Amino acid sequence: MSSYGELLLVEDDVALAQWVKEFLENEGFSVTHIINGDEVLPTLIDKKFDLVLLDLMLPGLNGLEVCKEIRRISQIPVIMLTARAEEIDEVIGLEIGANDYLAKPVKPRVLLARLKSALRITNLNSATAQNELIFGALKIHKSSKRVIFDGESISLTSGLFDFLCLLAENAGEVVSREKVFQELKSREYDGLDRRFDVMISTLRKHFNENDRGEERIKTVWGKGYLFVPDAW
Numbered sequence: 001m002s003s004y005g006e007l008l009l010v011e012d013d014v015a016l017a018q019w020v021k022e023f024l025e026n027e028g029f030s031v032t033h034i035i036n037g038d039e040v041l042p043t044l045i046d047k048k049f050d051l052v053l054l055d056l057m058l059p060g061l062n063g064l065e066v067c068k069e070i071r072r073i074s075q076i077p078v079i080m081l082t083a084r085a086e087e088i089d090e091v092i093g094l095e096i097g098a099n100d101y102l103a104k105p106v107k108p109r110v111l112l113a114r115l116k117s118a119l120r121i122t123n124l125n126s127a128t129a130q131n132e133l134i135f136g137a138l139k140i141h142k143s144s145k146r147v148i149f150d151g152e153s154i155s156l157t158s159g160l161f162d163f164l165c166l167l168a169e170n171a172g173e174v175v176s177r178e179k180v181f182q183e184l185k186s187r188e189y190d191g192l193d194r195r196f197d198v199m200i201s202t203l204r205k206h207f208n209e210n211d212r213g214e215e216r217i218k219t220v221w222g223k224g225y226l227f228v229p230d231a232w
Contacts, residue, residue: 004119005050009033010040010066011081012058016104020053023108029115037061041069049076051118054098056082064096071097077118081106133168136232138207140168149232154206159184163199167217167227176224200225 007029011017014035021031034043038060040052052070056063067078079100094101099118102111133140139148145161147154156164166183167175180196181189203217218226 004028004116006030006032006048007115008040008043008049008052010037010052010058010063011035011055013055020111024112024115027112035059037063037066040066041073044070044074044076050122051115052076052078053115054078054080056080067098068096077122079114079118133165133171135168135171135229138168138232140165149207156203156206160199160203160206163196164203164217167225171227171229174220174223174226178224180224196225 004027007024009017009020009024009031011020011033012035017033017035021033024031032043032047032049034040035058037058040054040061044052054063054066058066061069063080063082067080070076070078077099078097079102080098081102081104083104099121100114102114131141131143133142137150141147142165145156145158147156147161147164162184163180166180177196178189181187181193197219200217200219207216216228216231218228220226
């Protein structure tokens with residue numbers, strides 16, 4: 001059976017938790033069960049999970065407090081469970097960062113469908129994030145090789161785009177000439193070739209650095225090139 005990932009089940013009703021755990025494990029999840037709300041953050045820090053199924057009424061921190069704490073450190077999907085069906089609980093839960101909300105008793109197939117949906121959305125968002133690099137007014141779409149700056153499309157050659165993308169992927173770190181040549185030319189830097197210095201100047205013109213007096217892409221003499229992430 002295919003694995004859907006690691007799920008953290010936070011539920012103080014032991015009988016219910018055992019049923020949910022067995023059902024989800026049969027469906028391909030790996031489930032860790034804890035009872036107390038105070039245990040959630042240490043557990044998330046200690047082990048990587050893909051999703052949290054969180055009861056509202058818990059010993060220690062309640063589900064709403066736990067969800068708020070989770071959102072301080074992670075964007076992991078959180079689905080809340082509760083025997084209380086009041087609308088206000090649902091609204092508060094969603095406002096503090098829960099991804100979904102189910103009232104008990106939960107039908108097994110409904111629960112499974114909601115979990116799979118949360119994971120699909122998370123995977124889609126993750127894929128989108130990996131395909132896009134965003135720094136202030138700059139957006140780089142890697143798959144389509146499009147660059148948007150200040151709301152306008154910037155036309156770059158393939159070589160300039162690949163160079164910009166490499167620098168942006170290493171934002172805040174100096175990228176050596178040796179690494180640039182290895183990544184983009186698949187050969188060693190000979191110590192003389194200055195083509196990328198010229199390309200730095202061209203990129204600066206595209207992004208109007210001279211007009212604004214801002215150094216968004218720097219040449220660090222003797223070391224390489226630096227994409228400044230907070231200058232866009």
